[in-house]
Amino acid sequence: MRFPRDCLSAAELRVKFDQILPHLDERRRRLYLASEAIAMGHGGVTVVAAASGASTATIARGISELTATPAPTERVRAPGAGRKPLVVTDTGLLPALEALIEPHTRGDPVSPLRWTTLSLRTLAAALTDQGHPVGATTVGHLLHALGYRLQGTAKTNEGTCHPDRDAQFAHINATATAFLDVGQPVISIDTKAKEWIGNRDRPGRTWRPGKSPITVDCHTFVTDDQPVVIPYGIYDIATNTGWVNVGTDHDTAEFAVESIRRWWRHCGRAEHPDATRLLITADAGGSNDPRHWTWKKYLHSFASESGLQITVCHYPPGTSKWNKIEHRMFCHITANWRGRPLTSYQVAIETIAATTTRTGLTIGADLDTGSYPLGGTVTPAEFHALPITPEPFHGDWNYTVAPCAPHPAEQALTHRKPDPAVTQMLTDPALTGMSRADFARLSAVSEPYWDALAEAAFHRRFHRPRSYLHPQTSSVDHFHRLLTALLRRRRAATSTLLAELLGVTRTNLSNQFQDGHRILDLHRIDVSPLPGSPARTLEQLQARLTPATRAEDQLRQ
Template identity: 80%
Template sequence: MTVPSQVRVPAAVLQYKFEQILPHLDERRRRLYLASEAISLGHGGIALVADVSRTSTATISRGITELEAHAAPTHRIRAPGGGRKPLTATDTGLLPALEMLIEPHTRGDPVSPLRWTTLSLRSLAKALSEQGHPVGATTVRRLLHAMGYSLQGTAKTTEGARHQDRDAQFAHINATATTFLNGGQPVISVDTKAKEWIGNRDRPGRVWRPCKDPIKVDCHSHLFDDDQSAAIPYGIYDLATNTGWVNVGTDHDTAEFATESIRRWWHRHGRADHPDADRLLITADAGGSNNPRYWTWRKQLHTFAWESGLKITVCHFPPGTSKWNKIEHRMFCHITANWRGRPLTSYQVVLETIAATTTAAGLRIGAELDTGDYPLGTTVTAAVFHALPITPDAFHGDGNYTLAPDPPGLSTEPATRRPIDPAVTSLLSDPTLTGLARSEFAHLVAVSEPYWDALAEAAFQRRFHRPRSYLHPQTSSLDHFHRLLAALLHRRRAATSTLMAQMLSVTRTNLSNQFQDGHRILDLHGIAVTPIPGSPARTLQQLRARLASAEDTPTDQL
């Protein structure tokens, strides 16, 4: 029988024809009719007809064989209800047993290894057969499809904990960038690309090459020596000029390396592209070498600001949102596509591949090798950090701040203690916020100070595994009065940690280290604290409004 060429017929047309004709045909005529339709469709016709008519491909193939053999018609037709019954009818316990094996939460053993390590058709069929339900892998697949199951991978949709003002931070970054660009000031997006190992190693992706002539790379490329060379690309993307710069490091991805990359971009391109600039906006993620919590990052960035004379403003994206950083989808993605399927055998190949990256929108990228040493473990003392001319923004100053191109200030205070405005102390110790009269709180401070010193010493030894022979900034930047006051306000939910840290002139991390021992002090002296209703105040205005609204209402009692 001559098979016609493939004809494109919509599945909806076949569905309509089958619904009109098949109910009037017996078993044999159904089989022959579906076989003729499959033959008329050409290549792929059997699968299409079987899917639309919900008939086995074996049945349609059998009908094609009968048509090609020109078999004489027979009047022997199987009676309705005849033939072998489905397993679900003869073995009523088959489906419940299968559900017990695949149900992830409510049924079966929650730690069953079958569920996670051997959840395959053959393993399920074997497990069912051992339970007294003989079945094959093909039948298991059909039953799973009938129950609404299919093979699926994971989907990256769960973002985890959200930043409390994530959308507002995005709006703040956009408004700040727009202001800088409208004023003719440079705006750059920075980040570190994934480390790339140097050598004849396998890389994802494919490239056009002569047939049967792939690039030959080393086997077992996941094994490498401790001294294996690596490329650490730190990128800078200029939003105004649509240009990029990649500083390829060979040592470590540290804050000093990140700042040196920005410095090289400025001297190579930034200064020439923006000759009238006196300010610079940097947008970065909240992790890696440009982590806003790293004092070394801010210290190194201030050094660059002082050298260049630029007033540098930094805006960090909320945690978990670095994919929205411009450099990710305007520069790094094109670099990854450009060196797909080719081994990075040397630093020269890395540099040339990056420099050859272009786009239809006119993207140009420069690259340079940085063989400098950037050792790990560099620290900045509290005295040096607090002397830096850093101005936190009124909106989330921990992620938005400005560094002035001024020399560091000279602090006359001890390295571990900063003065606190008496007005701030009076405001925070208001009985409306603490729930204690001022005299009661003063008495609590006096009787708990010996206990606090013992707890702080024990906590330090647990954290650093050595006796405290000096005043560590994380445990000594506040006196006992303000440390206990902050812990009490934290338990009372009077204000956020960020707001209290700004008012007490410490970092949020520094303040958070005080809370654990502060709560122990309150529990030790039997102080049962009742939280203030509502959300904690995030700004000074909200805190004052809370005090004003409480003047005519009774204060919460402890």
């Protein structure tokens, strides 16, 4: 008998079959022998039949079953065999796990793990204590099945959105385009986070020889004399260049303007020799806050020195990450000095100056050791003399500082002298609830308090008219300001009627009621409102006077 090439002999097959066939049932023996015959090729059926003792018909049947469409495999184990999953045997496991996880996202203050790090072992221990014995590995599988993944925080919440946010972005874009189209410079400015100088640990990693990291101090205590760098950056949008003024004192408005001045002297003037105007885009906070008068004062000083007409556009609050300097310059500086301690000022400056990109960004840097003390102030007269022109759209965010000399200070307005007859009528005890002598004493005693309140309002930058902030320029003297506040509290007359009688605007008068009420509370003046509605006309007011005062009015008329 000839055997196919590379096939086992009949004796070898017999040994093999004697070991395997006893462990198989009839159908599996038939299929196994058929598979061996097919593998041997021509003549394989005869060889397998001789070695196994099975008939050739049985092997041929097996070949037919193998080549036919396979039927579904029947179960070997009985239905329901094997250990059930924990979620089946313990139906309360998943709800208990979700109760531990979800309060961290829903803010449930009564969760037992509200302030605990949710590791798998912590969750497993908490579930076991609640009567659901489970291991940390199983907790991980259950969390994945529920759709949970390990995730970090995402900086996406911007807080309250200003209603004019998009409109301000459109205004900045249109203004910058108009400047660039006529060849005028446009810069983006901001202060990068301060960095401490020393052999301190810094975030990030850098390539080093294996097992030889840069060694830094274990403890990084901050002392009063700890050196610090304050990088103030200026990014020129047209030329794709930057400048960083590395300060060592404080991030004040004076330092911010000095940084712009240094940029102009070192590279701005050379790159824009024909510039007559300058557009600055900045955040709405920090040292270049538009609400700081010192920022605008020093900005005018720079405009006068350079001869540039400076236009400033501030980004809306909470949108500083859209400032171009953030994602065109500062991000590359951060990446360049990652994992590298800033051991000296020179290291910080050289690292900044060495920052480049494939798009051609180059950055200059210089050390500024100047002193910029905190607490600088600007008087109202100095501020209102500055040649600042607010834009029609959001003048608090968009304004232009001219290089011309400041306007002469405005002359203080003289106090308006109301008609003595009107004062006599308004101080009637029936309206004020006190005698004229008592009210005169209250006015004299409280005048210093009023001036102090007005000065405090000025320092808090209240958005109120200048005539209110400065007592010497108010159109109404203290006596009549306090009188109108008392009459309003007594509901003797409306604000419109009182303003008409004193010859001032209703807005000018209403702005002073708040501090008038504070003075009345300070001196514990018990004021009870008059019955009925406040008088809207002169006739209604005269009807509330005492008989003697009404007689005087009739004789006067």
